[in-house]
Amino acid sequence: MERCERCKERWFDSRLSNGICFQCRNKDKNRDQDEPFFFSEDNHLDFGPGPAQYGLPELSMAEEMLIARVHVAINVLQVRGQQYKYRGHVVQFFRNIGKLYHSLPLLPANLEVILLKPSGSELDVRRDAQFRRRFLVRRSHIRQWLEHLRQHHPGYRGFEWNHAALDSLPENSDILDQIHVQMAQDDPSIQPERGPGVDNEGDDDGDDSEDFSAVPNLAQEQTEMELLEADLDLVQERAVVQFLTQSQPDQDHRLSMPSIRRTPINEFNKLTPLFSLAFPSLFPCGKAEFLRQRVREIGLQDWVGHAMRWDDSRFARHPTSRFVALNMLMRSQASQASRYFVSKARPQRGNISREELVAALEDPDAPRAKSLLNAISRAAVNLKGTRPFWFKERHECEAFAKCLGVPGAFVTLSPADLHWLSFYQHMPQFAEWRTLPEKERRRLSRRLLKDNPHIAAWNFYRRTKLFRDIILKKSSH
Numbered sequence: 001m002e003r004c005e006r007c008k009e010r011w012f013d014s015r016l017s018n019g020i021c022f023q024c025r026n027k028d029k030n031r032d033q034d035e036p037f038f039f040s041e042d043n044h045l046d047f048g049p050g051p052a053q054y055g056l057p058e059l060s061m062a063e064e065m066l067i068a069r070v071h072v073a074i075n076v077l078q079v080r081g082q083q084y085k086y087r088g089h090v091v092q093f094f095r096n097i098g099k100l101y102h103s104l105p106l107l108p109a110n111l112e113v114i115l116l117k118p119s120g121s122e123l124d125v126r127r128d129a130q131f132r133r134r135f136l137v138r139r140s141h142i143r144q145w146l147e148h149l150r151q152h153h154p155g156y157r158g159f160e161w162n163h164a165a166l167d168s169l170p171e172n173s174d175i176l177d178q179i180h181v182q183m184a185q186d187d188p189s190i191q192p193e194r195g196p197g198v199d200n201e202g203d204d205d206g207d208d209s210e211d212f213s214a215v216p217n218l219a220q221e222q223t224e225m226e227l228l229e230a231d232l233d234l235v236q237e238r239a240v241v242q243f244l245t246q247s248q249p250d251q252d253h254r255l256s257m258p259s260i261r262r263t264p265i266n267e268f269n270k271l272t273p274l275f276s277l278a279f280p281s282l283f284p285c286g287k288a289e290f291l292r293q294r295v296r297e298i299g300l301q302d303w304v305g306h307a308m309r310w311d312d313s314r315f316a317r318h319p320t321s322r323f324v325a326l327n328m329l330m331r332s333q334a335s336q337a338s339r340y341f342v343s344k345a346r347p348q349r350g351n352i353s354r355e356e357l358v359a360a361l362e363d364p365d366a367p368r369a370k371s372l373l374n375a376i377s378r379a380a381v382n383l384k385g386t387r388p389f390w391f392k393e394r395h396e397c398e399a400f401a402k403c404l405g406v407p408g409a410f411v412t413l414s415p416a417d418l419h420w421l422s423f424y425q426h427m428p429q430f431a432e433w434r435t436l437p438e439k440e441r442r443r444l445s446r447r448l449l450k451d452n453p454h455i456a457a458w459n460f461y462r463r464t465k466l467f468r469d470i471i472l473k474k475s476s477h
Contacts, residue, residue: 001426007039008046009309012426012458036295039306043294048287050312056148059281061319062135062175065113066105067145069155070277072324075113077131100272103160105142105169108178115181132174139169145280153286155277274328279321282314300332308454316454413467415460418445423459427452 002014004021015022027038036042051058065071115131143166149156169175273291276283283289290303298306304325307315315321360369417423424433427448433441449456 003311006037007306008311009039009306010311010313011309012462038296038298043296044292045288045294045298045303045306047283047307047310047315048285050314051281051284054148054152054284056145056284057138057141059141059145060134060136062108062111062137063141063145064279064281065111066108066137066142066169067149067280068278069101069104069159069280070272070274071099071101071112072274072278073112073320075111077113077115077134100277102158103162103165104146105162105165107165107168108137108175111179113179115176115179117181132176135174135176135179136172137169137175138172139166140171142166142169148284149280152284153276153280155273155286155289156280275321275324278324279318282318282321301329304329313452313454317451322453413460413464415463417449417456417460418442420459423456424448426455426459 001010001012002016002021003010004014004016004024005019006024007021009021009023011021017025024037024039031037039045059067065075146156146159146161150159273286273289276286276289288307290298290300307325308322309316356372360366360372363369415423424430424445427433429444429448433444433448436444
């Protein structure tokens with residue numbers, strides 16, 4: 001990995017020149033003299049140091065949820081031992097409506113978390129304790145973080161202290177007894193899956209870590225009329241929260257908010273900052289939030305990529321923030337991929353002007369307006385990675401096989417991700433990894449793989465690309 005001195009990203013194939021990466025040189029080659037460098041603190045794209053530099057303690061998953069002002073997902077935790085998952089599993093279900101809290105910290109009972117436990121797991125101490133470290137709560141950590149955020153984070157300056165909730169939190173104990181628990185029964189009519197996962201208690205090397213995943217939410221709740229009005233800029237912009245202002249903490253004019261406000265997810269990062277309020281451990285001072293006004297604007301995809309490649313890797317290593325970023329990107333792509341179409345049967349001929357559309361939307365019940373609006377429909381293309389996309393790809397492959405014949409080779413791309421020397425040489429603790437015995441090395445491999453998904457993704461992508469370009473393409477010529 002190489003570190004760029006300008007953007008402070010640490011990544012592969014940066015093509016450094018005098019300490020500056022290719023991305024920065026490309027972004028700034030046409031920069032005006034009075035403009036800041038694109039990925040710079042002057043352009044509000046410097047995330048700043050991590051919490052440790054401010055003397056802040058590391059937070060557990062539950063502790064961060066208790067102090068987060070924005071909640072956009074329901075967390076379902078699946079205890080190890082159920083029918084379809086050998087390891088513990090954390091699944092985030094994203095929703096269309098997010099909650100913005102004004103009173104902090106929250107009570108554990110207010111956390112939208114469901115713990116799925118197999119029947120009889122309470123008799124197994126190890127299974128019952130699997131998520132205890134995720135739900136460890138230390139009252140002093142909560143107090144220290146909220147005091148810091150109130151002083152240094154723009155989005156936390158006006159929150160209301162809930163001293164009763166703070167005093168009710170444990171000094172140093174888990175809150176599993178306050179989390180909603182659902183007992184899950186295995187279906188005897190379905191055979192459990194048998195694969196390369198951990199399928200007995202003796203082969204896991206004492207690894208009690210859990211997997212993280214998410215279910216994206218691409219549902220669109222707005223009507224076609226509302227979407228068309230938004231595209232024509234007819235919807236009046238609401239006031240932006242104080243986060244956008246440059247006011248100092250001692251100023252009294254703040255935007256008042258209710259204790260809980262429900263906000264459509266699509267409105268986050270337009271009117272309300274999502275990432276810095278949902279993941280305060282990543283933004284201890286609220287710097288470089290996507291919503292921040294800049295001299296040189298940045299798109300969501302570039303901003304997410306910049307965060308994932310940040311110097312200390314705290315964004316890439318966070319177990320849940322990357323799923324929120326992915327969901328936001330997919331929703332943005334779903335919105336941008338849509339197009340409006342006008343029926344050929346429209347009585348009026350010629351192109352539709354903006355003025356004609358505005359007049360129709362102002363009086364949609366008029367006969368002429370109804371005729372026009374009923375002729376307009378909205379459609380979207382398939383998004384890469386979604387079920388319709390893979391359905392389309394499957395049918396294309398079937399068509400190739402039917403026309404060209406069945407291929408003579410079947411290739412799988414399953415990585416040996418616990419053993420590749422060329423992979424782990426990019427990981428932290430590589431020197432230790434090389435000297436460990438096999439059993440301890442396998443345990444360390446699992447931990448490094450889960451803690452550094454950005455390195456794993458890059459390595460697998462690079463290997464796949466080289467295999468395609470060197471083996472498949474050259475062999476076909």
